[in-house]
Amino acid sequence: MYTNNKLAKSIRLALMFGGASLALSGTAAAQDQSGEEQAEEAQERITVTGSRIKRTDYESSSPVQITSSEEIKNSGFTRIEDLMNSLPQVEAAQTSYIANGASGVATLDLRGIGTNRTLVLMNGRRLQSGGIYSQAADVNQIPSALVERVEVLTGGGSATYGADAVSGVVNFVMKDDFEGLEVNVGASGYQHSNGNDYMQGLMDERNFGYPTGGSGIDGKSYNIDVTMGSSFAGGKGHATAYATWRQINELRQESRDYSSCALNAAGTACGGSSTAPLPNTFFAPVVGGEYDLDQEVWWSLNGDGSFSPYDGSNVYNYAPVNHFMRPDTRYTMGAFVNYEVNDSFRPYMELSYMHDRTVAQIAESGTFYAFRQDIDINSALFSDAQRAQFRSEFGPDVETIGAYIGKRNVEGGPRMNNLEHSAFRMVVGAEGYLNSNWSYDASFQFGSTSSNTAYVNDFYVKYVQDALENAEYDVFTPGGVTAESADALGGVAIMTGITSQRIVNAFVTGELGASLPSSDLPMAAVFGVENREVDFERTADTIYQEGALAGQGGPTNSLAGGYNVKELFGELSVPIAEGRDGIDSMTLDLGVRFSDYSTSGNETTYKAALDYNITADWKVRASYNRAVRAPNVGELFAATSIGLWGGTDPCAGDTPEFTAAQCANTGVTSAQYGNVDANPASQYNGLFGGNTELQPEVADTLTFGVVANPLDNLNFTVDYWIIEIDEVIGTLGASNTLRLCGETGDAVYCNNVNRAPSGSLWRGNDGFVRATNINVGSEEYSGVDVNANYTLEDVLGGTITARMNGSLYLEKYADSVGQDCAGLISSNCFPQPDWRHSLTMTYTPDDIWTAQLKWRYFGGVDYEGTTDQLLVGKGIGSQSYLDVVGTFDVNENTSVLVGINNILDKEPPLVGGSLSTNANTVAGFYDTLGRYIHASVTFRF
Template sequence: MSTLNKCNPLAKAVRSALFAGAATALTFAPNVFAAEDGEDTEEQKVTITGSRIKRADIETSSPVQVTSSEEIKLSGYTRIEDLMNSLPQVEAAETSFLSNGAAGVATLDLRGMGAERTLVLINGRRLQPGGVYSQNPDVNQIPAALVERVEVMTGGGSSTYGADAVAGVVNFVMKDNFEGLEITAGASGYQHDNDNDYIQGLLDDKGFEYPTGSSGIDGKTYNLDITVGGSFDGGKGHATAYATYRRVNELRQGARDYSSCALSGSGRACGGSFNAVVPNFDIYPIDPISGDTVYGYAQYSPDDPNYNDAEDADNTIYGVNGRPGYLDDDENFVEYPWANPESGANKWYTLTPDSGFTGVGNNLYNYAPVNHFMRPDDRYTLGAYVNYEINEQFRPYLEISYMHDYTKAQIAESGTFFAEEYTISCDPDTSPLNADQLAATCGNYGLNANSGSTDNIAVYIGKRNIEGGPRVGILDHSSYRIVFGTEGDINDRWAYDASLQYGTTSSSNAYINDFFGPRITQAISANGLTCDGNCVPYNVFTYNGVTPEAAAQLTGTAILNGVTSQTVFNAFVTGELDATLPSAETPIAAVFGVEHRIEEFERIADEVFAKGQLLGQGGETPSIMGEYDVSELFTELSVPLVQGVEGVESLTLDLGYRYSDYSSSGSESTYKVALDYMPVDGWKVRASFNRAVRAPNVAELFQPQGLGLWQGADPCAGAIDPDTGLVGSGYTAEQCARTGLSTSSYGAISASPASQYNGLQGGNPDLKPEIADTMTFGVVGSPFEDFNFSIDYFNIELEDVIGALGGQLIIEKCAETGLALFCDKINRSGSGSLWLGQTGFVERTNINLASRHWTGVDLSANFQMELGDGILKANMIGTYMTKKEYIPLPELPEESYDCAGTVSTDCFAQPDWRHSLKVSYSTDSFWTVSAKWRYYGKVDYTGTADELVGEGISSQSYFDIKGSFDVADGVGVLVGINNVFDKEPPLVGGTLSNNANAIAGFYDVLGRYIHASVTFNF
């Protein structure tokens, strides 16, 4: 066994690194063992994420967590995002467990600061953005089998790498020096025992179906990875090439009992959609006097020109006591029933089996089972890494990769979704309503329902397209990336690296089987149109009257095509200055470089998407076209201050600066200051300050503004509580009036059953860059042999945050404060609704918000010991979040809220404490076993989530076991089970769930994950 040369500075560094973190040390140990005693040695230096300075000490002044290729393989995950989301520092972003609104990509979110604030690198260079819906890097482009290690640096890194490194940097270091041929074939799947008594009881209450007993193995994944590499031209060159294929089978929500219905907002009942199999109707009278739809009860002022005294028999416009009506045959004034708030006139209806109307009752559709719980996915990647040494001064290299990913996002059937108001005649000769229906509506409202009538009613329809099948978004991505560069030695002290990289992603979404709005009006004979000729009547007013043929004519397809590209030229020199401080032995090291980057994005929407003509889309999806570029100068200095004196083994000052000139927002400067102090061999204290920026991306700047949906609640919706006289949220009629709700509509508007409301959203070309300051302070040490730890405190303050105010926050603060800042953003429809139709919405366009403040502590610890004939190892990483504070607006600093340890409509489910503890045992024989404990601390409900069942999400523990076996020369087998005890995900109400009643992609959601693979090495 080799021994470290204790006189070598590198050896000291490695010993310190071994104390600092086993994952890091084990990754690099093969590269840093010294030669045998008596042989000449040369200090080897490596580049670690967070700096371009090559250094012997692999524990930098910035905390870096390293995940090795062995850990990646043992995890059993074939999706990089699943592996990364298991780290305590990462929150779930875009994953395969999202369906409604899925972007089809996979993204990473360090610290929960947003995927757009996490910089993703491959071999220290940027990964380009990902698709038609996302401006964030898509890690689908990274094959797990080719990753040598993952380095996660939490804290700002903008001075080294440029914008976007606000929360930190994730650097995927690939296997570019592979020798031989390796083939790995694997399979995995999920198994769950459906025995959740609570939700099965809720399902029984509604008469909904659900599975019971064992699910068998479903949601299966198959993968094949091939890697080949070797030297050529007498060892001057080396090439590594790879090809991977992965297929993921779909899994629908109906495969699990706990996702077989969509829970209500409170989680106390199975909810559903008013867009039902048998349609529901929201019907209002149209005032024959003014021609306006009457959503509440109508009143006219005596000063109104539409008001006249009933005694004026020569005038056809009448009103008494401020309420409209008409004169009967005896010229007596008759008040319209809908003009009196106490008339009891109904506005919600559904069909009876004899095609009459009745009150809507509990006519809901269970839309959950058909939705994807996990999307199907087909992905293959190809790539190569080539380097060649012409001489020491000129060593060209090439990186090339290609990825194609094809996935489908299936959600429940489309429908009319109460999206449009249809004008229906009260004349039985032309109306699609039968006589009984006309009497129950037109007649009930006091309107003329006889032949020749010119009166009308306004109808919103809630009909689910069961006859036509589910909606599907077909998401297709093709990514290309090429890096060409050269590196070399300028002299004994200096080296250079210059590269040009180009990455582009072509993506599309073909959305099929959604209702095409313009066709429905004629099909139901509304707005004066008649369904004749080739039109197949859409008989929504007849019980079970809709045929598959009628449904088929009403669906449409919308197409989005997008291309995003990134071009980066980077060149720098790195080396040592001819300068050393008198108190140190090592010269000052430096980096000087330039970079120019161009970001381009184009998304072309067809007319159907652009005009929002598919009723299930929630609004318009506009085209986006834009670009920006940035030119940068950067430098780093590593200044050894003191070395080799008692009490100061080494003290080093690290400095960094970058000047950036953006074509979109002007110039910005970023910088870092860090201290690295080693008092004695094996102990280190480190501290750093980083100024980071994030420039707005193309979509944030240039996306046209249009209607979309936001998840949450309208606190002024719902019936009046008879005990309090207030709506369910507790707001008064006066408070709700500030939000634009009329007194007559207070307690009369319904909440969205799907907890989705209309929002006007889009870009803003006047956005400024975000500014972040990150401070870290940590201790690394080994108090005794075979044990080491690191503990690091972080403090991140983010200003001028780019984003949109939450729709619910806007409504609540308008009601509570009456400030125009909030109230001017609320536009209620005539009925007062923010979800029926598209005339009611909350403005939520991009702005620079106030600030965010994150603090916490990262901990890692490693231990190993000899046990029997083998070695027992244990390592733990954990994060304690002490503050996750949002300050929505400078005008209301008192409205700040802390999301650490809480979950709500404004807060992701971030536990205060989260950790991963792994124990493994390996011998000199053919087998190794390991076990891991993944722990998520308790999360409390806050805000409107207080209405949910229980006090919050209890702590969650998941246990994984793995075994690897060398069954023959060159043949290895790995088997494992994640979530051994089949822990179900914590269930939350409809306002908090991102899919399937759960916070999918963060907690384990499908039960046991069983995986196996076999690897052949030649």
């Protein structure tokens, strides 16, 4: 439907030679022919990401970033989320660097707008959601060795693909036409030279241990990928099959000096938890069954068995045993099969299976002040000297001591969350020509993920209470708790889940046989229907549902629900003019989708896009998309329960951040002001849950860009984008709610702050901040993407290619946050820099070897806040990482790849406890563990 021009040819050639981050895309990648020959012959109609209309060009009216299979391999990553998070357009979400709060899945967050607003596809069809804790697609299902390329549509896509494509679409195009047998064997690991004087000084002050010098190679991973493919039935059919295995070893925080202690919220000292091996305890007399808050004291147990007032020094360094990187074992297998009966009937099938097991290990359990234990003063738990202290403090007639105990279970070992996921996906369908102008595609897709978690070695509260009642848990005697007595107090919580997705899709596409008077080319269209059914079920055992484990932070409830959506969709491509002065070609693309949700009713999405080639070398494009995201099962049906949020209470401590009047707004009395205890671990209670009254989100996306080929060896794109979302589904955030209450006194916020009688928001479950799902208002995001490719031939006997992918964030504003987060880090802002880029230089001297150098750059971010003294006045400075990789063809059948990412061993920027996602860092975003060394050998037969 379109004729080739010079710009299209240059982009096609760049794609063939592994050029990444281009703004144009197609699904018919070149293989073995020379670039010129392939470019001239590539006239077959293909599907461009962002549209189902088949075209004869790689051009798109919407920005599409491409990562080629070559770039995937050169990165050395076996986790596809690591590769995607290295793109400037992607913000880190669930990764292997999360331990406390790990879901076990890997998710993608395009633009930092949310994983639930990023639609993930495989070969143009959506993946099912991940597991027990996640409603987003788990990209663990994607074997990196089988990816032909990744296409990232950064401008909406709901009219084409349906709901969830608010920030855009990530489409993994798989190798389904492979010929022969290929075996890839790889290994990788991390290396770091420990020499952080600042952190080592803080640990010396606490007398904490830490590693020094070189780490050796740790966090090792191994992988074997097997791919085979062949034609059959005289060339009418083709089958590609694959099987992969990946093993990643654990890495604990004790392996790096900068993570060997948990920084306090200010980042000025090694903090930790006041739930310590020698317990810290809130004591008060109990009179008539009432706990006398007016006489409450917070005492530490000393090594000699006496008590003294808690002064902040008796904290437990829980960091060393926490996972910095979780261990993981994954198996995948699958096949792609197609067969041509005739031009009118070409059946196809896709099958994939994935099993993944990971363990999230965090510090030992404890009593965590989770309950009040009333203890007779004559109990064997107390010594005579301790009884004398109580009588001296509370009076000679005291009979019952109420205690909120903070005792760490160092005798029993760490807690572990064993997470397993098994995902199955099947697509069966057929395509073919109805006539010379029209073709069809009809398919049925089923995807299901079964998940389970076994949370082990956490204290079972009832066992602990019984042991205290019977004086069998000797917590107030130094060394009195044995490993045997601790083991008897543990419990196991089990939860299973299954998610399923069934999709029936059918559409026809072709030319209408009509054209505008100003154009010689016919209009083209797509008309289709889709029925999608999503079900989610999570079954928690009684221990989970009761929140009976001390370290769980509250109950985890069962969840079941689902929805069905019926849709009609269509697209129309209208060539306006071509071959005229000032108009090489101009095309208008239109799309609309009518959706009927069983949960929220009818919704309509639509798009309009203009593709204007001014000359063969210069192109202007613009698009508008209306997108809709209906609430998912968890957002609708999750039961309300207590959980934890990380941050600070601005009314806690001896010198609160907020004034007495502001703290009064949050429920702090004048007597409590300056006497509310801060949690040394920076964790507070929140009340979280779903809302069946949620309305769908509605988003408007606008893009405007220029694509140019001003020189034969240079092409570039510049695209401006803006995304506005109304009726945003989310929460105001517990931290933000608390602050807005203090600052405004508005009942909208303050009604959601519920302090315990002591004023606490973390001791026991009486104090919490409500943060359930609501439609919270609007959000606005905008930025500019810049991409360029440049080639120099005959340099030192070879060719140098340079590729740059950059993203400028202009605005990142949400009503729920109340500030523009672009270029900021704060308690409400992920540290998305204003500018990020990757610049790759490749030198190819001959057909035997190539060398590549990549520069990854993160611009600085400002800090908005006063708590984190590491960042006050300077924020996080710019970060640069250099990667090198070399590939060598040993012979026709064997090639070797060796690379080092972050060759200068740059440490991640440190942040205080209230901003860290794990191990004093923004884990998984900045390079987290130092150098990454990888190597692989590929055998082809």
